[in-house]
Amino acid sequence: MSEFDVSQLVEDVDLVRARVAEQLAEVDRVVVVMSGKGGVGKSAVAVNLALGLAQLGRRVGLLDADLNGPSVSKMLGLRGQPVRVTGDGLLRAATGPRGILVQSMDFFLQGNQALDWDGPEGEAASVRSALEQAALGDLLGRTDWGELDFLVVDLAPGADRLPALGQWLPRIAAALAVTIPTQVATLAVERSLRRAREAGFPLIGLVENLGTSICAKCGAEGPLFRETLDSEIVQDLGVEVLARIPFDADLAAAADRGRPFLEGEAMESVAGIALAQLVARVDAYQMPGPEGESW
Template sequence: MRKFRTYNEVDHSTESELLEQVVEHRARLARRLAGVGTVVAVASGKGGVGKSAVTANLAAVLAQRGHGVGVVDADLNGPSLARMLGVRGQALQDREDGVVPPRGAAGVPVISMELLQGAEDAPLRWRDPGTDTFVWQSTMETTALREFLADVAWGELDYLLVDVPPGTDKIARILELVPDLPAALVVTTPSEMSRSVVARSLRLLADAGVPSVALVANMTDYLCPGCGDRHPLFPGEGAAELAAASGVPIWARVPFDPRLAQETDAGRPWVLEAPDGDVARAFGELADGLEALGEETP
C-alpha cells in the first residue's frame, strides 16, 4: 500500500494563501480590539431573561459616567439593540477604515443586524447555493460577527458590550473570536429553569478561563402598585443558589419594572428616564463592578 506523508510533513506552500488570510482576519480583529479597554460579553444561555435590555441600560449608564462605550448586537437572528438605543433605520457611514455606526441613546454607537436588513420582519438569510444551507450558515454567522467586531471603526473605547444571543454555543462563538475575553456578565432570573441553563453558561465561561464573571439577577421582585410592598416575581432563589454553587458574585439585582421594557423597547433606556429609581440604582451597581475591574487592571 502506498504510504503518504501527513499534511504537516509536506511543508511546501501551495500558494493558495488560505491560511494566511485566516491569520490576517484574526490579526485584524486583534488590532481593532486593541483600542478597546474591556470587552464585556452580556450573556445568559437562556432566552427571555432581559439580556438586551440589560445591555442597553448598562451602556447608557456607563456613557453617562463619561466612558467610551460601544455595543455589538451579536443576536443576528433576533436583533433588538438598534431599536433599544433609538437608532433603528439610521445609516452606517461607509469608510475605508471601517464602518461607523450610528450613535444612539447617551451617544452610544451600536452595530446590529437591524441596521442592515430591509424589512423589519425579515428572517436572517444568506445568499445560498440552494443545498445544505445548514452546513455553512453557522460559518457565515461567525464571519458576520467577526466583521461586527473587526470592521467597525470603534476608535478608542473603555467598554465594548457584546449582547450574546441565547444558547451556550453562542457564548462559545464569542470565545472563539475573543479568546482572551476579559469579562462576562451572566443575566439570570430567579426561576428554576433559568438557573439550570445559566449554570451551564457559568461552567463554560469558567472552563474558558474568563477572569471576571458576574451574575445579574434580573426581575428579582416587583413593587405592588396596590399595597406598595415588594414581592418576588418568580418562586425560588435561583440567582442566589447559582452564586453559592459557582462562587460567581451577583453584582446587581434588577427589580421588575414594566417601564424598563416599555421604554427601552421604544429606544429610551429606562435608566435615562428615571435616573433616581431603583432600576437605575441597580444598573449603577453593575457599572460600579465594571469600573472596579478597570481599577484592578494594572
C-alpha cells in the same frame, strides 16, 4: 452538500483575531453580556449597562451580537439607520443616546426581515453556524470602534456563544451572565458559566433579572417567580451576584420607545439603583491583564 467543506467559509482564526485586535487597539475593555437562555433580559441589561457607563462619562461601544434576534437598535431608537462606511472601508457604527457607538446586524436588514441563512432549497442550513460566526467576526473586526473605554457585547443565547467569540478577542475581555430566578434558566446559565470557565474566560459575575416585580400602581416590590436565586445556588455557580434587577414596567417601556431608562426619577427607583450598582461594579472591575488569567 455533504461533501462541502464548511471550513472554507470561515477565515483563518489568526487572521480574524489580528483584524479584531487592530480594530480594538484603542478599546480599553470588552464586557460580554451572556446567558444560556433567551428572553431573560440580556439585551435590556446590555443596553442599560452601556447607557449607565456612558452616563459616568465613559466612551462606550455596543455590539449587538445576536444576529437572529437583534434588539439593541430598537432599544436605543436606532432602527432604520443606513449602513455607513468610512474612507478606509470600515463600517461606521451608528451613534446612539449619550454618544454610544452601536453596531448591529439589524442595520443591514430591511424592515423587520429575519436573517435568512437557508436559501430557496434550505441548502445553507448546514453552514449556518459558520456563516453566523463569519458575520459576527466582520461586525466586530470591520467596524471602526475608535477609542473606547468599554465595548459592551450583547451575545445571542447559548452556552457555545462565548467560547466562539472569545477565540478572537484580545485579553481585555470579561463576561457577565444574566439569569432569571427559575430552575430552568439557572440550569442554562450554569452551562454557559461552565463553558466560559473551560475556555478560561474571566467572569465578572451574575445579574439576577426579574427576581421581583415593582407594582405599577403603588411602587411596592414583590416576588415575581416562586423561585429565588438563593445563596446556595449562587454559591454552586461560583460567581457573585452583581445586581438584582426587578421587573419594572417603565424599563420595558423605555426600551420599547428607544429611550434611556436611567434618567430622572427612574434613577431613584429600585431598578434604577440596581442598574447603577451593576454599572459601578463593572466600571470598577479589574480585567486580568496579559500576565494574568487568559483564555
